[in-house]
Every structure is written in structure tokens, then in C-alpha cells.
Amino acid sequence: MMYIENIFICISIPLLLSLLFIQGETRKYTLFVCIGMGICVLSAYVSSFFMNYYGVDTIEASIEIAPVCEEVMKLFPLLFYILIFEPQRDQIPRVAIAIAVGFATFENVCYLTENGAADFDFLLIRGISTGALHILCGIFIGFGLAYIFRQRAIAITGMVGLLGACGVFHAIFNLLISADGIWRWMGYLFPSGMIIVLVSVWHLMVKLNHMK
Numbered sequence: 001m002m003y004i005e006n007i008f009i010c011i012s013i014p015l016l017l018s019l020l021f022i023q024g025e026t027r028k029y030t031l032f033v034c035i036g037m038g039i040c041v042l043s044a045y046v047s048s049f050f051m052n053y054y055g056v057d058t059i060e061a062s063i064e065i066a067p068v069c070e071e072v073m074k075l076f077p078l079l080f081y082i083l084i085f086e087p088q089r090d091q092i093p094r095v096a097i098a099i100a101v102g103f104a105t106f107e108n109v110c111y112l113t114e115n116g117a118a119d120f121d122f123l124l125i126r127g128i129s130t131g132a133l134h135i136l137c138g139i140f141i142g143f144g145l146a147y148i149f150r151q152r153a154i155a156i157t158g159m160v161g162l163l164g165a166c167g168v169f170h171a172i173f174n175l176l177i178s179a180d181g182i183w184r185w186m187g188y189l190f191p192s193g194m195i196i197v198l199v200s201v202w203h204l205m206v207k208l209n210h211m212k
Contacts, residue, residue, distance in 0.1 A: 004110055008041050011109065029098045035077050036102020040110075043073040043103075059178050067170035071137060071163055074099055078141070079159075082149060089146045096142025097135060104134035125188055132191035133173050137166040139198060169194070 012034045019027055047069045051061040078096050081087065087095070108127050117123060141162045148158030169191075176187025 004041055004044060007109060007113060008037055008106065011106065012037055025094075029094065032077070032081075032095050032098035033102035033105070036074070036099035036104075037106035038102075039073045039077065039099065040070075040103045040106040043070045044110075046073065062174045062178065063171055067167045067174060070103070071141075071166045071170060074103060074134075074137070075141065075159075075163060078145065082145065089150070092146040092149075093139065093142030096145070097138040100134040100138030101131075104131040107134075129173075129177070129188040129191055132195055133170065136191045136194050136198070137169060139195070140169070141166055 015030055015034050019030060022030065043066075047061060047066045050065045050069065051058075054065070056064065077099060078092070081095055082092060108130060111126070111130075112123070144162040145159065148155050148162070151158070173187055173190055176183050176190060178184075179187070
């Protein structure tokens with residue numbers, strides 16, 4: 001049996017203690033990384049509850065339940081930060097990515113604890129793909145919220161749309177990596193490919209704006 005809350009305490013305490021000695025954006029980033037790890041713990045319990053409630057197996061839960069639970073849980077601290085502290089638009093994506101990094105890091109640590117660290121090649125591929133997935137969702141929802149909160153008329157519907165898109169990305173990833181053969185490899189490459197596409201589109205838009 002794996003006690004993920006004990007793992008969380010061991011990892012988060014040094015990071016939280018470091019907040020006493022660092023300032024500015026570094027402190028904020030470290031804090032939200034810790035929050036992301038805490039959200040990973042909470043989402044594991046929430047997903048397990050719904051998994052038992054609906055009586056589904058691990059594969060079904062990873063495709064149908066976990067993506068929704070995890071993306072909703074990651075959204076809560078970001079929304080709290082936006083609504084309470086009213087940050088500048090450019091700060092919202094940074095916080096979303098920090099939460100995603102913390103979540104992905106703790107998820108990988110739990111996987112290592114449960115399955116061991118002998119197969120380096122597989123762990124490297126899984127670590128990159130899982131990290132890329134959560135960062136992809138963080139980028140998407142961070143920049144999306146930074147935009148829609150300027151447009152109050154579409155704030156609610158836009159937020160639901162962003163959450164739905166992240167849930168779909170997450171579910172597609174889990175579905176592909178649960179398959180065999182070429183589909184699994186497509187799943188591992190899917191998040192990184194989407195990040196490359198998003199970065200390319202962003203650079204293209206910046207160039208077009210400069211040309212105007």
C-alpha cells in the first residue's frame with residue numbers, strides 16, 4: 001500500500017521551508033508547485049471515490065473519470081488566485097504552468113514509488129509524456145483564462161470550454177497509452193506534439209502582429 005500523503009509531506013516540506021528565504025516570482029512559483037502536488041494528492045482520492053462509486057476498473061477510470069477530476073481540481077487554485085488576488089494577465093499562465101508542473105512531478109514520484117525505477121528508458125519516456133501533458137493543459141487553460149477574463153461576457157462559457165478541452169486532451173492521452181503497439185507511442189508523442197504546435201502558432205501570431 002502506498003501512502004501518497006506521506007510522500008507529499010516529505011517532498012513539500014523542504015520546498016515550503018524555502019519560501020522563508022526566497023522572494024518575488026521564485027517564491028510564488030515554488031508555492032504553486034507545492035499546491036500542484038497537493039492537488040495531485042486530493043485528485044487521487046476524488047478519482048478513487050468515483051471509481052468505487054461507479055464500479056469501474058482502473059483502465060475505465062483513467063479514461064473516463066481521472067481526466068475530469070484532475071483538470072477540475074487543478075482549476076480550483078487557479079480560479080481562487082484569479083478571483084481573490086486579481087493578478088495581471090501575464091501572471092495567470094505562469095501560475096497555471098507551476099500548478100501543472102507540481103502535479104506532474106508528484107504523479108511521476110508516485111509512479112516510481114509504486115512500480116520501481118529499474119526501467120530507465122520507459123520512465124524517461126513516461127516522465128516526458130506525462131509532464132508534457134500536464135504542461136500542455138496548463139498552457140491551454142492559463143492563456144485561455146488570461147484571455148476570457150478580459151471578456152466578462154464569455155467568462156463562464158469560456159472557462160467550461162477550456163476545462164472541457166483539457167479534459168478531452170487528457171482522456172485522449174490516457175486512452176492512447178492504455179493501448180498497444182503504435183497507438184501507445186502516438187499517445188506518448190501526443191502532448192509534446194501539441195505543445196510544439198501551440199508554440200509554433202504563437203510565434204506565427206507574434207510575427208504577424210509585428211508585420212502589421
